[in-house]
Amino acid sequence: MTALTLSTAGAATLRADALVVGVAKAAGPKGGLVVAPGAEAVDKAFGGKLAAVLETLGARGAEGEVTKAVSPSGLKAPFVLAVGLGTAPAADEAYDAEVLRTAAGNAARALHGIKKAAFALPIEAAEDIEAIGEGALLGAYAFTAYQDRGPDAKGPLAEVTLLGAKPRDKAHKAAVERSLAVAEEMNRARDLINTPPNDLTPEAFAAVVSAAGKEHGLKVQVLDEKALEKGGFGGILGVGVGSENPPRLVKITYTHAKNAKHLALVGKGITYDSGGISLKPAGHNETMKCDMSGAAAVFAAVVAAARLGLEVNVTGWLALAENMPSGSATRPGDVLRMYSGKTVEVLNTDAEGRLVLADALWKASEEKPDAIVDVATLTGAMVLALGDHTFGIMANDDAFRTAIHEIAEESGEQSWPMPLPANLRKTMDSPTADLANMGVRMGGGLVAGLFLKEFVGEGITWAHLDIAGPAYNEGAPHGYTPKGGTGSSVRTLVRLAERTASGDLG
Secondary structure, three states, X not given: OOEEEEEOOOOOOOOOOEEEEEEEEOOOOOOOEEEOOOOHHHHHHOOOOHHHHHHHOOOOOOOOOEEEEEOOOOOOOOEEEEEEEXXXXXXXXXXXXXXXXXXXXXXXXHOOOOOEEEEEOOOOOHHHHHXXXXXXHXXXXXXXXXXXXXXXXXXXXXXXXXXXXXXXXXXXXXXXXXXXXXXXXXHHHHHHHHOOOOOOOHHHHHHHHHHHHHHHOOEEEEEOHHHHHHHOOHHHHHXXXXXXXXXXXXXXXXXOOOOOOEEEEEEEEEEEEOOOOOOOOOOOOXXXXXXXXXHXXXXXXXHHHHHHOOOOEEEEEEXXXXXXXXXXXXXXXXXXXXXXXXXXXXXXXXXXXXXXXXXXXXXXXXXXOOEEEEEEOOOHHHHHHHOOOOEEEEEOOHHHHHHHHHHHHHHOXXXXXXXXXXXXXXXXXXOOOOXXXXXXXXXXXXXXXXXXXXXOOOOOEEEEEEOOOOOEEOOOXXXXXXXXXXXXXXXXXXXXXXXXXXXXXX
């Protein structure tokens, strides 16, 4: 785990293996490279010519750009790593937090194998410390559990020291604590998402949650297949019945000492999704270990809320199952009786996420929380609509949907509000059951949201986050986002819990 500390030492005198500075493109028609605030001592060591040296090496200050320069004799670190920040803001404006977070992530990835790096990036407020720390910790992430690592193998950046902050300042210390809690739990979620499905079965996932519960003083309840059958959880059982690895419903609870607001989070946890009898074709099932990303995000958010001691009660519901074809699997045309009592005709066994979520949503509704948010890699339709970097938000309350969209933006996560058109509901009508698990193909992501809405308790504010696009990065790493599991929506959920605790959400 990468360490994160603050230091009042000067950039020129601190002993480190690398020194990270920011550079930007000067605003205006002439442009040119400028050194960002925080690196004044480094520029001085270069005789005031750091920008010129970096330009000679090809630096232009663009976001995502990384340039290395050998240090002059006035610096303790052997080299300087300059990260691009894009166009410099106006004199009376600060760098955007997401720009700093991304730059720190780029730097951390570039410094793989380095023991200690000092970051001399622009810091004007505690929020900047949080963004830089978060970006560095997330950028340093690496999943190597299944690789044969020799004694000479390089590991991720081991220690990050932020310069220009005040270690004794309460706000600065809190910013470090928050960035550690959020980033470490995001990385825990990434580990789970990246774990092969032969090891991360529903039972194994539940065991991880139970262990974390003991570590952080959280109450964990696990319903196994016998308890699910006794309780009438037909949706979860209907999805998991085809697998030799039986399903689980896991409840993890963080309770604050005060009589606080109650936020319920529900996560889709399909530890592997073959599509079931409606089998996915080749080319569509190789990354389906990531279909439990929603459950991983919910789990991470609850633990982060506990670590931060937020004045809010947060309950996480993880609906865990493996969707496999077999002689005992649910067939297209079967009817399931859900935990709510409603019956659902299964027209496509590859639309399984909504079935496990439906049971968990109704169970969560029984506790009458102030709000429920479910998170799921639910539909390919949402990826087609919004792409690989943006998750969709649907809700039964427009103000709540807008609030989550704003919270996601504050957190540095791309999202977009989506509608729940009433006319699409009738396309799920079934001649056999109360409703079908499929409707029209066009607008499939919205149809899935409407299905879930059927299983939210009356009068409860609810939102649905479809993270199918950003949950798993199949492309090259970028910024603080690695290849593989990303931990999408964790930051949004933690910020939502904070806003709920502060009373901003009513």
